[in-house]
Amino acid sequence: MYSTTLIPASSSGLAFASPIQRTHRKQHHHVRWHCSSLSAASGTATQVSTVPWGCDSDSLENASALQKWLSESGLPPQKMSIQRVEVGKRGLVASKNIRKGEKLLFVPPTLVITEDSEWTCPEAGAILKKNSVPDWPLLATYLISEASFMKSSRWSNYISALPRQPYSLLYWSQAELDRYLEASQIRERAVDRINNVIGTYNDLRLRIFSKHPDLFPEELFNIESFKWSFGILFSRLVRLPSMDGRVALVPWADMLNHSCEVDTFLDYDNLSKGIVFTTDRPYQPGEQVFISYGKKSNGELLLSYGFVPREGANPCDSVELSVSLKKSDKSYKEKLELLKKYGLSGSQCFPIQITGWPLELMAYAYLAVSPSSMRAQFEEMAAAASNKTTIKKDSRYPEIEEQALQFILDSCESSISKYNNFLQASGSLDLDVTSPKQLNRRLFLKQLAVDLCTSERRILFRTQYILRRRLRDMRAGELRALKIFDGLRNLFQ
Ligand SMILES: C[S@@+](CC[C@H](N)C(=O)[O-])C[C@H]1O[C@@H](n2cnc3c(N)ncnc32)[C@H](O)[C@@H]1O
Structure with a gap:
């Protein structure tokens, strides 16, 4: 997936950032980076988070702030709202009658994060582009960079509503993978993926971050923050077929949960010039609206999204x-x-x-x-x-x-x-x-x-x-x- 060199390393060798407060970058922007939630997989967590890098995955407070900011920033009125749901903790629920075949969402391109999005710190973005960093590692670095600017980033409301701990297999320690997934081949895929992320981070560190420590301080750009940002990408990034397969984070749309029974996915609509999806069934007010994350097996859903559908519910299993x-x-x-x-x-x-x-x-x-x-x-x-x-x-x-x-x-x-x-x-x-x-x-x-x-x-x-x-x-x-x-x-x- 990544075109950067992959250097395998064991998860036990990870360096955890210590709680610090440091002056970061030319703008003298104060950043406190703590990794309590990120190091939870190792069971060694002792630190307390003071920076809102996401929230608890069932928090509605940050989701409401996100909803408000999106409306103020050009998201048109929707027939759905973010609510607490039984499947997926938070999800989009119909607030009006929705017909089958209806185009929903309309997230304008200005509210979508792609590799062309503007950086709050343009120098950092320019260096990554100069080094031809591919889309995934670029977006992973972008998320960390924007998160570090907190309220100064235009994505602050979005980032605050992201889960602090995406429950993909990236967050399982080697011991947990060995203990719980010994029988399943998905264990090997998880180990490969973790090594892939570690290798990608090491490559970026060697080639770029270590040469520009003022722009990419290790207290922020470390393997734990990369596990978080890659965890977010694996569980929320969408590939848009109508935009030549370009990958994007689509705020609001990424509140939609997966159902194995539906057959509809997000895409860019050339006509309305926004991200939409076409419903394949009607929904009544109060019903949760779903999309499909693709024809994936239960193991693949656990690997990227951290959940396993009900037994027998997944025809693609x-x-x-x-x-x-x-x-x-x-x-x-x-x-x-x-x-x-x-x-x-x-x-x-x-x-x-x-x-x-x-x-x-x-x-x-x-x-x-x-x-x-x-x-x-x-x-x-x-x-x-x-x-x-x-x-x-x-x-x-x-x-x-x-x-x-x-x-x-x-x-x-x-x-x-x-x-x-x-x-x-x-x-x-x-x-x-x-x-x-x-x-x-x-x-x-x-x-x-x-x-x-x-x-x-x-x-x-x-x-x-x-x-x-x-x-x-x-x-x-x-x-x-x-x-x-x-x-x-x-x-x-
Ligand atoms: C794109 S996000 C959807 C919004 C997410 N529920 C939230 O609150 O941020 C994907 C994540 O939602 C959850 N999810 C999605 N579909 C699910 C399902 N069918 N069952 C359980 N969890 C689901 C998983 O945690 C997954 O990693």
Whole structure:
């Protein structure tokens, strides 16, 4: 995602800013940066926040100030208002009847944050642009910079209404990821993402911040503030298809929560010249209005947005199944080389949905179980297992189909047993907490993990059922064919 160098580092090595009050920048603007909420994941939080870098995620006070400021700044009257809601804590609720097919919102471009937005400290923005910093790291730095100017930033009301702690997996410590998400492949994605953010920050620090400490003091521009700003971007940034995929933070519109049942998303409307979305259903006053954050699995929603939909509610849900070549396979090296040629490895994950598994997984399974006598077909199997080729993927190899299905079933069952172990043990986790705050956090994370693992295991159970049935039918068919063959042989003897 980022074009900057990625330098992996462990979350335990993070430097936490200490409570300071310092003169910042040429304008002698006083900034106090504290990171109590940001360091909460490590359980070492002791500091108190004095700068309004966001608010509690269910605070309506800051949301009302945001609403007022937006109206004064050109947001036209809306048919919705920010309210406390059951799904998503704060959300947009219909205040008037809303028809199906109606265009809602109309946030003008002047109220949208993009990489072209003006900086309160223009020198800082100019340096980032001169260094060709890509949109995501640029916006992450912009948010921190604007937040540090507090009331002097035009986005102060917006930033004050952002959650102080976006609950994405960025906020989970390595120990929490290991403890709660051991069974799920989403753990690897979270670790990669955290390392990605740390690498991006380190790159910016080395290339830019350390050379301009007056504009980017480390007390403000540190890994903890970057985790916050990236957390905000992952959970609120939208890609606008009608603006060539440009990314933007859209105040007001980013108060809309996600529903797996709706199919409408935010976009720039060339006609009305604003950000809108078209409703795909009617809403009555008092009903919460939703959009779709995209066709994402429960794991992906947890990764970026910090929530898991109700069990069975997400038709786009999927689970990553890990499969591997056997090292004892006589053709192991040859197969591995071919997989590498097509961008794959000896251990690979494929997404499984409740409705089935991809053809790529079947091709990988064929390759994994094929004997050396099928060497001539290895390459087409490896190519079909990759999603980077357009090669025909539905080739069947009837002579090894049963072994291939058994191979997927074995991987599926080994994965199920990991989920079983976690879910059985989850009742007895977390007895070692020392404070009520820590207990609340752990219970909250554990509940998210239990919800995710239950939904992922459900897909694996379904896959196991289908595979077992298919194998049983295949074996019964083979038996019947064998019996017919024996019968015919007896007849002619
Ligand atoms: C774009 S913001 C939506 C506004 C947000 N509720 C707020 O108060 O700032 C995305 C965040 O809203 C929450 N959210 C959105 N949809 C949700 C849902 N279906 N269930 C639970 N939380 C949801 C998550 O915390 C997510 O990170």
